Amino acid sequence: MKNNIILIGYMGAGKSTVGKALAKCLGYHFLDTDLWIEKKEGEKISLIFEKKGEEYFRNKETECLIDLLSEEKGKVISVGGGLPVREENRLLLKQLGEVVYLKATPKTIYERIKGDTTRPLLQTENPFQKIKDMLNDREEKYQAAAHHVLTVDKKSIAELVEE
Secondary structure, eight states: OOOEEEEEOSTTSSHHHHHHHHHHHHTOEEEEHHHHHHHHHTSOHHHHHHHHOHHHHHHHHHHHHHHHHTSOSOEEEEOOTTGGGSHHHHHHHHHHEEEEEEEOOHHHHHHHHTTOTTOGGGOSSOHHHHHHHHHHHHHHHHHHHOSEEEEOTTOOHHHHHHO
16 A cells, blocks of 8 residues: 655745645645645634634644544645644654655745745744744754655755655
8 A cells, every 4th residue: 555755844845845746746645734724624724823823723733634544545745834843743644654854944944935924923023033943943843753854955846756
């Protein structure tokens, strides 16, 4: 049976873009946990954060992983940047399949997402510093969740899919 491939990393690292290309290449289905949650909740993540808070959203991420464990394999799954922060989620990710950490520098991430107003955690006076701080906080957790680490800086989507 085909195994799942799960892409983790900070927002803007390329999880969805690389994930869709990889799924097409392998003949797998692509699933984005953020979109799964939006569909289930009937509203955008920014609104879920605003109305129900981050803790509620993080609980939905865990619920999503538990649901995915009972589904057939053969998916490329892109997860939200904060999902691997919870220890419970890191354990679930490893049960789901091969976990690949798409690692990017703060500069790369900032360049990719600086104009994006849909990311609730970056609505701050100094988004670059926030990215650096959050990456620093999450690095150990991303490493702990991953079977493989791919550095994405200055690489094309095709190069990352090949790796």
